[in-house]
Amino acid sequence: MASVPTDLSKSTLETLTAGDLAMFAEIGVGETLLGAAGIARVTDEAAKQSFSVRCFGDASGIFFPHRINGEYKSCRIRRDFPEIVNGKTENKYMNPWGERRHVYVLPGYESLVADPKISILLVEAEKSFLAITAWAERVGSKILPVGIGGSN
Numbered sequence: 001m002a003s004v005p006t007d008l009s010k011s012t013l014e015t016l017t018a019g020d021l022a023m024f025a026e027i028g029v030g031e032t033l034l035g036a037a038g039i040a041r042v043t044d045e046a047a048k049q050s051f052s053v054r055c056f057g058d059a060s061g062i063f064f065p066h067r068i069n070g071e072y073k074s075c076r077i078r079r080d081f082p083e084i085v086n087g088k089t090e091n092k093y094m095n096p097w098g099e100r101r102h103v104y105v106l107p108g109y110e111s112l113v114a115d116p117k118i119s120i121l122l123v124e125a126e127k128s129f130l131a132i133t134a135w136a137e138r139v140g141s142k143i144l145p146v147g148i149g150g151s152n
Contacts, residue, residue, distance in 0.1 A: 012040035020062060027131040028138070037106055037130060038065045047077050052096040057083055059094060064126040066102040066149075069110065073102045076126060076149060093125065095149070104129050104147025112144040121145045 013035050020041060024034060040063045042051065047059035061079040065072055074096060082092040095101060104126050112118045121143050123129050129147035136143050 012038050015041040016062075017041065024127075024130070027127065028134045029127075029130045030134065033130060033134055033137075038067075039063065039130075042077060047079075047094070051075055051077065052098070053077055053094045054097045055079070055083075055091055055094060057081055064104065066104055067107065068102065068105070070107055074099045076101075076104075078126070093149075101149035104149060105144075106133065109144060112142065115142070117142075119143045123147055125149070 013031055016034065016039065021031065021034075024030075024039075042060060042063045044058045044060040047053040047061065047063075048055075051063070053059045057079075058081045059077060059079055060081070061077045064076050064078065066074045066076070077094050079092055079094060083090045121132060123132055123145050124147070126147050126149075129145050132143070132145040135141075136145070
């Protein structure tokens with residue numbers, strides 16, 4: 001069974017830069033939600049060694065842990081410097097080598113799943129998931145967003 005890699009010894013919010021926090025603030029995602037989601041910044045070395053991300057370039061970026069029933073399953077890393085091929089960004093989000101994608105939900109989703117009145121909203125990526133979650137909290141709407149980990 002997978003476990004949360006140990007190189008995230010600092011509080012997750014301590015690892016995020018002012019630029020990271022500003023990027024999330026632009027989409028309405030605050031520090032409380034980022035902390036609850038366990039969002040952190042990882043170095044190229046940590047992404048490659050602790051999280052088994054394989055790429056030719058720099059793998060540093062934002063770490064999104066994927067947990068099911070409170071248990072760490074996997075992650076995705078949103079790279080700061082993905083490759084540009086023929087003018088298009090490639091490999092912006094990376095999974096650990098050999099891992100299948102996992103759904104992205106926040107701790108506490110179980111109570112929403114049990115409620116038949118809750119609408120489920122599928123979203124592509126973790127940032128979209130967090131933006132929808134923050135919006136729902138602001139407007140008092142009960143929905144269950146589920147991140148599906150990309151489109152490719």
